[in-house]
Amino acid sequence: MGAxxxxxxxxGPVLGICNGFQILCEARMLPGALRPNHxxxxxxxxxxxxxxxxxxxxTRRLATSQELVIPVKHGEGAWYTDEGQFxxxxxxxxxxxxxxxxxxxxxxxxxxxxxxxxxxxxxxxxPEHAVDPLLGSADGGLLLAALVDAAAxxxxxxxxx
Numbered sequence: 433m434g435a436x437x438x439x440x441x442x443x444g445p446v447l448g449i450c451n452g453f454q455i456l457c458e459a460r461m462l463p464g465a466l467r468p469n470h471x472x473x474x475x476x477x478x479x480x481x482x483x484x485x486x487x488x489x490x491t492r493r494l495a496t497s498q499e500l501v502i503p504v505k506h507g508e509g510a511w512y513t514d515e516g517q518f519x520x521x522x523x524x525x526x527x528x529x530x531x532x533x534x535x536x537x538x539x540x541x542x543x544x545x546x547x548x549x550x551x552x553x554x555x556x557x558x559p560e561h562a563v564d565p566l567l568g569s570a571d572g573g574l575l576l577a578a579l580v581d582a583a584a585x586x587x588x589x590x591x592x593x
Contacts, residue, residue, distance in 0.1 A: 433459050443589070445489055445582040446552040450506055453544075453554030462547055462554045463521060464513035470537025474507040478568055480532035481543050481557060485525045488546050489582040490553045493574045499532060500571035502557040509556040510537040511545070521545065529555055551582075 433455075440446045440461060448456040456462040469475055478501050486496045494500070513521070518539055521527055529544035536556070544555030559572025 437461065440547075440552050443549075443551055444586050445579055447490060447579050448552075448554040449558055449560065450509070450556055453511075453556055454508070456552060456554045461552050462545055463517055463526070464511050464539075464542075464545065466508050466556070467510045467512050467537075468508050469506070469510050469535075474505075475509070475535050476503070476505045477535075478503045478562075479535050479543075479557060481529045482532050484527045484530055485546070487525070488528055488550045488553065490546070490575055490578050491528055492581075493578045500529075500562075500574070501569040502559055502562045502572050503568070504535060504557050505561075506536070506556055510539075511542045511556070512539050524548065528553060529557075 436446060437459070454466045457465050481500045481502055483491055483494045483496055483498045485491060486494045526546050526548065527540065527542055528546050531538065531541040531543050534541040543557055544553060546553045559575040561567065562569040562572030563576065564570055
């Protein structure tokens with residue numbers, strides 16, 4: 433984790449998907465924690481997400497309030513924090529994605545959050561499984577393409593130092 437933490441500290445983009453989101457929260461690189469789904473069952477299906485903040489390096493190819501269809505596949509995907517921190521995160525626009533209909537009991541239907549500087553993001557849905565209409569949706573490709581853009585920009589900026 434030391435190398436990941438250092439990469440993030442120098443502005444590198446870090447994306448944690450599903451278990452990666454859990455790890456980023458446990459490493460305190462992202463706020464909150466992931467708990468068992470409220471129904472205590474594994475959820476595996478396409479879900480609708482709403483973009484809450486399109487001004488992050490991960491969501492900049494999207495529009496605020498845009499809806500995406502991306503699958504979830506988890507048994508411990510309910511994001512949680514205390515109410516005070518939740519209000520702070522909302523005010524700072526660190527909530528990046530929400531479920532249109534909460535599928536797991538996440539506080540505020542949160543599906544994805546970013547750190548204070550916006551270069552670390554965690555989300556429970558799997559954008560890598562939504563990259564082709566034949567798979568049901570290509571919406572995940574927009575998030576992944578933004579990650580590639582951010583990585584390229586970071587590499588160019590870092591090489592110029």
